[in-house]
Amino acid sequence: MSNDDNNGSRDRRRSDGEDDAEDASPDREERTMPEGSQDGEEPDGNEQTDDDDPWRSPGSTIEETLAGNGESPGETFDEDIDEQPAGGDEQLSDTHGENEEPTIDDLGSDVEIDAEIEDDPDPEDLLGGLKIDSTEEINIPERLVDQVIGQEHARDVIIKAAKQRRHVMMIGAPGTGKSMLAKAMSELLPKEELQDVLVYHNPDDGNKPKVRTVPAGKGEQIVQAHKEEARKRNQMRSFLMWIIIIVVLGYALIIAGQILLGILAAGIIYIAFKYASRGSDAMVPNLLVNNADTKTAPFRDATGAHAGALLGDVRHDPFQSGGMETPSHDRVEAGAIHKANKGVLFVDEINTLDIRSQQHLMTAIQEGEFGITGQSERSSGAMVQTEPVPTDFIMIAAGNLDAMENMHPALRNRIKGYGYEVYMEETIEDTPEMRRKYARFVAQEITKDGRLPEFTDDAIREIILESKRRAGRKNHLSLHFRTLGGLVRVAGDIARGEDAEMTTRQHVLAAKDRSRSIEQQLADDYIERRKDYEIQVAEGYVVGRVNGLAVMGEDSGIMLPVMAEVAPSQGPGDVIATGQLKEMAQESVSNVSAIIKKFSDVNISEKDIHIQFIQAGQQGVDGDSASITVAAAVISALEEVGVDQSLAMTGSLSVRGDVLPVGGVTHKIEAAAKSGCDRVIIPESNKQDVMIEDEYEEMIEIIPVSHISEVLDVALEGEPEKDSLVDRLKNITGSALNEGASVAGPSSPSPQ
Numbered sequence: 035m036s037n038d039d040n041n042g043s044r045d046r047r048r049s050d051g052e053d054d055a056e057d058a059s060p061d062r063e064e065r066t067m068p069e070g071s072q073d074g075e076e077p078d079g080n081e082q083t084d085d086d087d088p089w090r091s092p093g094s095t096i097e098e099t100l101a102g103n104g105e106s107p108g109e110t111f112d113e114d115i116d117e118q119p120a121g122g123d124e125q126l127s128d129t130h131g132e133n134e135e136p137t138i139d140d141l142g143s144d145v146e147i148d149a150e151i152e153d154d155p156d157p158e159d160l161l162g163g164l165k166i167d168s169t170e171e172i173n174i175p176e177r178l179v180d181q182v183i184g185q186e187h188a189r190d191v192i193i194k195a196a197k198q199r200r201h202v203m204m205i206g207a208p209g210t211g212k213s214m215l216a217k218a219m220s221e222l223l224p225k226e227e228l229q230d231v232l233v234y235h236n237p238d239d240g241n242k243p244k245v246r247t248v249p250a251g252k253g254e255q256i257v258q259a260h261k262e263e264a265r266k267r268n269q270m271r272s273f274l275m276w277i278i279i280i281v282v283l284g285y286a287l288i289i290a291g292q293i294l295l296g297i298l299a300a301g302i303i304y305i306a307f308k309y310a311s312r313g314s315d316a317m318v319p320n321l322l323v324n325n326a327d328t329k330t331a332p333f334r335d336a337t338g339a340h341a342g343a344l345l346g347d348v349r350h351d352p353f354q355s356g357g358m359e360t361p362s363h364d365r366v367e368a369g370a371i372h373k374a375n376k377g378v379l380f381v382d383e384i385n386t387l388d389i390r391s392q393q394h395l396m397t398a399i400q401e402g403e404f405g406i407t408g409q410s411e412r413s414s415g416a417m418v419q420t421e422p423v424p425t426d427f428i429m430i431a432a433g434n435l436d437a438m439e440n441m442h443p444a445l446r447n448r449i450k451g452y453g454y455e456v457y458m459e460e461t462i463e464d465t466p467e468m469r470r471k472y473a474r475f476v477a478q479e480i481t482k483d484g485r486l487p488e489f490t491d492d493a494i495r496e497i498i499l500e501s502k503r504r505a506g507r508k509n510h511l512s513l514h515f516r517t518l519g520g521l522v523r524v525a526g527d528i529a530r531g532e533d534a535e536m537t538t539r540q541h542v543l544a545a546k547d548r549s550r551s552i553e554q555q556l557a558d559d560y561i562e563r564r565k566d567y568e569i570q571v572a573e574g575y576v577v578g579r580v581n582g583l584a585v586m587g588e589d590s591g592i593m594l595p596v597m598a599e600v601a602p603s604q605g606p607g608d609v610i611a612t613g614q615l616k617e618m619a620q621e622s623v624s625n626v627s628a629i630i631k632k633f634s635d636v637n638i639s640e641k642d643i644h645i646q647f648i649q650a651g652q653q654g655v656d657g658d659s660a661s662i663t664v665a666a667a668v669i670s671a672l673e674e675v676g677v678d679q680s681l682a683m684t685g686s687l688s689v690r691g692d693v694l695p696v697g698g699v700t701h702k703i704e705a706a707a708k709s710g711c712d713r714v715i716i717p718e719s720n721k722q723d724v725m726i727e728d729e730y731e732e733m734i735e736i737i738p739v740s741h742i743s744e745v746l747d748v749a750l751e752g753e754p755e756k757d758s759l760v761d762r763l764k765n766i767t768g769s770a771l772n773e774g775a776s777v778a779g780p781s782s783p784s785p786q
C-alpha cells in the first residue's frame with residue numbers, strides 16, 4: 035500500500051520486533067499490514083529456478099516413475115523431490131512442523147495497544163489515556179487475530195477450533211467481524227500441512243481422471259517436468275519425422291521419379307506424427323490446487339457461490355471426437371471446497387446455498403474428500419467423474435439468526451457435532467482499554483484503506499463517541515465495525531478532498547451527516563414532508579391521537595402517529611388495524627384490554643377498536659415499541675380525553691401495565707425533537723441508553739416511566755377526568771406499579 039504524499043501519512047511501524055529492521059530503512063515509505071490478511075488474496079505465481087528442478091536426472095521417463103506401486107506420485111519421484119524443504123509425510127504428521135505449537139494465551143491474549151499510555155487514565159478521557167496526537171503514533175499488530183477488537187468469546191473459539199481443527203458457526207449482525215475471524219483462523223493453521231492436487235489422464239477410462247496429492251510446491255515441479263518430458267519427446271518425434279519425410283521425398287524424386295506421390299506420402303507421415311504427438315501432451319497432469327506460494331493456510335470465501343464454484347466442475351468440450359477433443363482431466367476445475375483443503379472454507383449467509391450444494395458440502399465435510407464432476411447435466415463434463423479430491427477444510431459458516439433457521443438441519447448438525455457455535459456480540463463494555471483499542475481500530479482502517487490522511491486525536495475521540503451512541507446502551511461501545519469503518523473512510527475522504535494534512539473532528543462531523551443511511555435520509559425526508567402537510571401535530575390536545583416513535587433500519591428514528599377510534603360493535607368487538615402493523619396493534623390492544631377491563635365500566639368486548647398508524651406504509655418500520663402508544667390512544671378514545679400532541683412516546687407494554695424497555699431510544703428521541711415535540715416518554719429501564727447529540731438536549735425533555743398510569747398522567751388532558759381515570763388505573767394496578775421496578779425489566783428488550 036503506498037502513501038499519497040498529500041495525505042500527510044507517515045510510516046506506521048508494525049508492532050512485532052522483526053519489522054524493526056525494515057523500519058530502520060530511511061527510504062521506506064510504505065505502511066504495512068500482514069500480507070493477504072485483509073483481502074485473503076492468493077499470492078502471485080511461483081518463480082521456479084533451474085536448480086529446483088527435480089527432473090534433472092535423465093533416463094527415467096515420467097510414466098515409469100509414476101507407474102511405481104500405486105502410491106502417490108509425490109512419494110515415487112526421485113530423491114531430489116523428497117529432499118525439498120516443502121516437507122514429506124513425516125512432517126505432515128507433526129501438526130505445527132518446526133513452529134512451536136501456539137498456546138491459547140500467546141494467540142488469544144488481548145494485545146494491548148502499542149502506543150504511549152497514561153498511568154492512571156481519566157475515566158472521562160475518550161482516548162482511554164492514550165498520549166497521542168494522531169493515529170500515526172499507533173502501531174498495528176501483525177496478526178489479524180490480534181487486530182480483532184472485542185468478540186472475546188468468538189476469538190477464543192476460533193483459536194481453539196484452529197488448534198483442534200473444528201468447524202465453527204458464527205451467527206450475528208453484519209460487519210461484526212465474522213469473516214475477519216475466519217481469515218484470522220487461516221493464519222493460525224499450520225502451513226506445513228498444505229498440499230497440491232494433480233489430476234492425471236486415466237488410460238483405462240478417460241472419463242475417470244486420476245487424482246494425486248503431493249506436498250505443497252511439488253505440484254508445479256511435477257507439471258513442469260511432465261511438460262519438459264513431453265517437449266523432449268515431441269522434439270525427438272519431429273526430428274524423426276523430418277528424417278523420414280526427407281528420405282521419402284528423396285526416394286520419390288530421385289529414384290522413383292514420382293514427385294506427387296512423394297509429396298502425398300510426406301503429408302500423410304506429417305499428419306500421422308502430429309496426431310501421435312498429441313498423446314504425449316495428454317499425459318501432462320492438470321495442477322488442480324497449487325499451494326506453491328501460499329504463505330498461510332488457504333482462506334476461501336464461498337459466500338453465494340454457485341454449485342460449480344463451490345464443488346468443482348468439468349468444462350464442456352465442444353469437440354468430443356475426431357482427435358480434436360481436450361482430455362477430460364484437463365477440463366477439471368477445482369471448487370472452493372478443494373482449494374480450501376487444509377485451510378478455511380468460509381460461507382456467509384449459509385442458508386442461501388441451494389439444498390443440493392448444502393448436501394454435497396455435508397458429504398465433503400464428512401468424507402474429507404469429494405470427486406469432481408460436471409455440474410451441468412447437459413454438458414459433456416457431466417460424463418466425467420474424477421477420483422476423490424481431498425476436502426479437509428475447516429468450515430466456518432456464518433449468517434444472522436434467519437440463516438440458522440433456514441439452513442439444512444443436517445448440515446447444522448454436522449457443524450455442531452464437530453465444532454462450535456458462536457453468537458457474535460453487538461456491543462462491548464466501555465472501558466479505557468477498549469477505547470484505546472477503538473483508537474487502534476481507526477488506525478487499522480486507515481492502514482487498510484491506504485489513502486486516508488491520519489486522524490487527529492479529536493477526530494478519533496469523535497469516532498469513539500459515535501460508537502458509544504451507536505451502541506444504544508449506556509457504558510457500551512458498538513461492535514458494528516463495518517459501518518464505523520465506513521464513517522472513518524468517509525471522514526478521511528472528505529479530508530482528502532480538501533487536501534487536508536489530517537482528518538479532523540470537523541471532517542468526522544461532516545462525514546456523519548454525509549454517511550447517513552438510506553433509512554436516516556428517508557426518515558429525515560419524512561419528517562420534513564409531514565411538516566409540510568401538517569400531518570405532524572406537535573401542539574394542543576387531540577382525542578385518540580398519540581405521537582408514537584419507531585426506528586427504521588438500525589439508526590433512524592421516525593415519529594409515527596397512532597389514531598384510535600372506538601365504536602359500538604354489531605357483533606363481538608374486534609380490533610381493526612390496517613397495514614403491516616396489524617398484528618402488533620392487535621397484541622397491544624389485547625394487552626391494554628386486560629388493564630381496561632379492570633378499571634373501566636366500558637365493556638371493551640362489545641366495541642370495535644379501529645387503529646391507524648398514520649403513514650406507516652413504508653418498508654422497514656418496526657412498530658413493536660409502539661404498544662404504549664396504542665394503549666394510550668385506545669384509552670384516550672375510550673374515555674374521550676385529549677392527548678398532549680407536544681409529547682411523543684415509545685415503550686413496550688406488559689399485560690399488567692408495566693412499561694418495558696425497547697431498542698433505539700436515542701434515535702427515537704432525536705426524531706421526536708426534530709419533529710418539534712417538547713417532551714418524550716421512554717421506559718425507565720432505557721434511561722441509561724440515552725446518548726442523544728448535544729444539539730437535541732436543549733430541545734426536548736425526556737420523561738422515563740415504568741407504568742402505563744405514569745404515561746397517562748403525563749399525556750392526558752384536563753384534571754378531573756384525567757385524575758379519575760389515572761386514579762382508577764393506579765388503584766387497580768397499584769400492586770403492579772409498586773413492584774414496577776422489579777417487574778419492568780425482566781423480559782428481553784423488544785427488538786426495536
Ligand SMILES: Nc1ncnc2c1ncn2[C@@H]1O[C@H](COP(=O)(O)OP(=O)(O)OP(=O)(O)O)[C@@H](O)[C@H]1O
Pocket residue numbers: 181182183184185207208209210211212213214215382432433475482515516519
Ligand atoms: N471485531 C472487529 N475488530 C476490528 N475490526 C473489525 C471487527 N469486525 C469488523 N471489523 C472491520 O469491519 C470489516 C468488515 O467485517 P467482516 O467482513 O468481518 O464482517 P462480517 O461479520 O463478516 O459481516 P458480513 O456478515 O456482512 O460478511 C473488517 O474488514 C474489519 O475492517
